[in-house]
């Protein structure tokens with residue numbers, strides 16, 4: 001069966017791996033990206049960008065200062081903007097995303113938040129009077145914007161943000177002010193140096209009454225000189241764990257006046273005479289965050305895929321140690337521990353991307369509903385995207401770190417691309433709402449579902465399984481080798497655990513309430529359990545999505561995807577075995593069965609491991625990893641990469657000449 005990556009001159013071990021492929025890698029790639037045409041388009045973009053001198057990096061960014069990296073990234077951004085249509089359909093979201101990844105990389109660029117949040121916020125929340133003026137100019141990039149919500153003192157708890165927007169009826173303006181140091185906006189991407197406008201989240205005050213957080217468009221810099229306008233203090237917050245090429249910024253506003261129409265008023269409104277009309281759903285103002293949380297799944301699935309590609313290919317190329325005496329050193333991918341470290345990451349990357357596809361469909365349906373005046377899909381989507389954002393970012397972070405360690409010493413080098421990848425990816429656990437906080441949003445929803453299920457009321461999409469009758473005892477290991485029924489038995493067991501944990505958390509909460517605690521204090525006493533229930537529920541959702549995609553996949557790739565799904569479900573069940581055992585739903589014998597099946601899965605997947613990661617179809621540019629390169633010629637590339645280090649420009653470093661040599665000389669003369 002064809003693995004389409006084989007080329008002459010490649011590392012022979014990688015070629016050997018590709019020859020054992022049992023499926024058509026292009027079929028799987030096309031399935032992953034929606035169609036064969038989408039796959040071809042991605043490849044065309046890659047090819048053109050790779051040959052274009054505007055996007056060449058003579059010195060890898062690993063060896064440049066932050067300022068130089070920002071300059072190089074800004075230069076490439078300008079080229080993408082001016083020449084984008086030479087490479088792709090600039091109106092196609094996924095083509096643009098791919099172009100940006102190929103041309104610029106993942107560490108941030110001047111327009112990241114402009115496209116990622118500023119424009120979506122205006123499009124989703126502003127009304128015509130404002131959008132007619134600002135959106136054409138924003139699309140034309142006369143205006144570049146950031147999404148400035150988080151403050152130095154508050155991010156998670158939006159209700160306590162301190163920046164104020166006070167309505168002045170006399171002039172029909174809002175006065176926007178930063179009353180304290182902790183009220184300074186702090187963290188927003190591209191706010192520091194690149195943006196000349198921002199959507200700023202402020203507490204709305206009308207006639208002395210605090211109404212709550214709302215968004216306002218504020219001009220920050222002169223459109224001609226790019227200097228900050230009077231009354232505006234803006235700058236970069238300094239170096240951080242990663243996202244080196246993003247100017248996350250600070251902002252203070254000194255009683256800045258903006259016209260009434262600058263409030264984003266598609267949902268909530270303030271009339272000229274100061275009458276406030278609330279939105280049709282209280283949290284529609286938070287819509288941009290739901291949008292980003294949903295789309296983060298795709299990015300984080302791809303981040304994990306990158307790490308899995310690097311670790312799998314490198315493990316096929318590297319030979320070290322022997323499994324039996326008297327035979328040559330083995331590829332490290334033959335070690336069971338290595339497979340157990342890496343293969344679940346491959347499966348999880350597929351699971352995340354497939355789950356994203358389901359969420360994207362739900363998101364689109366919700367937006368259609370809102371346009372028709374219906375918000376009934378929003379609570380379910382908010383609850384599940386809050387859980388998914390948290391589980392996926394955490395899962396991807398752990399997975400990337402496993403892949404990095406699986407590459408041994410070279411994984412610790414920036415040459416692997418993995419330290420930077422981890423730094424960028426792990427930020428997702430924090431931004432768009434810290435994970436522990438967002439899981440509580442899911443848990444709240446589960447508590448309502450428990451109550452509805454007990455009362456026999458209808459249950460919405462993500463919690464529909466709460467209405468199923470549990471069989472009391474798991475069928476795991478009792479399906480006589482029927483793989484479809486085995487998968488169903490594992491899904492049923494996970495659903496049982498999620499439901500039970502939710503019911504138990506609800507009972508604990510109630511009990512504390514009966515003991516005299518307020519509802520809120522009682523909640524804080526059970527949040528660990530609440531979040532546990534939310535995580536298991538979210539993992540059930542992912543497992544169901546993965547299962548649905550596999551069972552509906554084309555027959556040519558279904559066998560390999562079924563193997564991957566088996567590994568995924570066995571791994572998830574073993575990882576959550578304590579939840580399955582706790583109430584006796586599963587026995588110890590059943591967990592031992594799951595483990596033995598998992599180890600069989602590792603062996604089954606071994607011949608297809610490289611081909612499964614090849615099917616993610618990430619180019620060498622996207623991987624940005626000496627260890628993960630498609631041709632597997634790792635060692636020579638590693639040496640050439642290290643040669644580019646600034647420390648190697650001279651044989652004797654000035655620092656050595658200045659301090660170390662005189663010290664050696666002094667010591668020598670003392671003898």
Ligand SMILES: CCCCCCCCCC/C=C\CCCCC/C=C/C(=O)SCCNC(=O)CCNC(=O)[C@H](O)C(C)(C)COP(=O)(O)OP(=O)(O)OC[C@H]1O[C@@H](n2cnc3c(N)ncnc32)[C@H](O)[C@@H]1OP(=O)(O)O
Pocket residue numbers: 092093096097115116147149150155156157158159189283284286287289290292295296299378379382430431432433434437438441444445
């Ligand atoms: C064309 C070109 C290419 C373009 C590329 C685009 C890329 C896009 C993909 C992006 C990928 C990566 C981008 C990376 C950059 C990201 C940079 C980061 C940005 C940020 O971090 S912005 C700041 C984010 N901040 C937060 O997320 C804050 C988190 N806090 C909150 O959301 C809230 O404070 C809260 C939800 C935790 C609590 O809110 P509160 O008002 O107090 O409400 P509650 O009392 O808890 O709940 C009351 C009820 O409301 C329900 N609720 C809450 N939120 C929502 C919601 N959003 N929607 C619907 N319902 C909601 C809640 O469930 C309660 O319901 P109930 O009363 O129980 O029924």
Ligand SMILES: Cc1cc2nc3c(=O)[nH]c(=O)nc-3n(C[C@H](O)[C@H](O)[C@H](O)COP(=O)(O)OP(=O)(O)OC[C@H]3O[C@@H](n4cnc5c(N)ncnc54)[C@H](O)[C@@H]3O)c2cc1C
Pocket residue numbers: 113147148149150153154155156157186187188189243248427430431432433434435436437
């Ligand atoms: C890379 C990056 C990019 C960002 N980009 C933007 C941007 O473009 N625009 C923007 O506005 N913001 C941005 N942010 C800010 C980001 O959205 C916030 O940092 C994030 O929402 C978390 O809020 P916080 O910093 O207030 O954390 P905190 O709430 O202070 O969290 C600290 C700890 O307190 C815990 N905690 C807080 N509240 C609760 C609770 N109710 N229950 C239990 N535990 C709790 C948390 O779990 C965490 O352990 C960015 C941040 C990063 C790291």
